[in-house]
Amino acid sequence: MYISGEGLLVILFVGVVAGWLAGQIVQGTGLGLLGDLLFGILGAFVGSWFLPKLGVHLGAGIISAIINATVGAILLLLLVKLLRGGGRGRRWRR
Secondary structure, eight states: OOOOHHHHHHHHHHHHHHHHHHHHHSTTOOOHHHHHHHHHHHHHHHHHHHHHHTTOOOOSSHHHHHHHHHHHHHHHHHHHHHHHTTTSSOOOOO
16 A cells, blocks of 8 residues: 555545644543644544444545544543543542
C-alpha cells in the first residue's frame, strides 16, 4: 500500500481536526495535540465501521470524513472518560 505525501497530509489534517472537535465536545479529557491526532485517526476507523452499521452514510469528501472521524473520536473519548471515572466522584489514582 502506498500513500502519497498529500494523502498523508489529508489523513493527519482530518485526524487533528476531528480529534480537536471531539475534545471540545467531550470536556474533561485533555489529551493534547498528539492525543487529539491519535483519537481523530482512531475515530475515523471507528466511525467508518460504526456509522454504516446504523445505516448512516455521509458521502464522500473531506467534510464528511471529518464528521465521520469526529463521531468515532467522540465515542472513543466517551469510553475513555467512562473508564477514567467520568471526572466526578471517587478517583482511582493515589
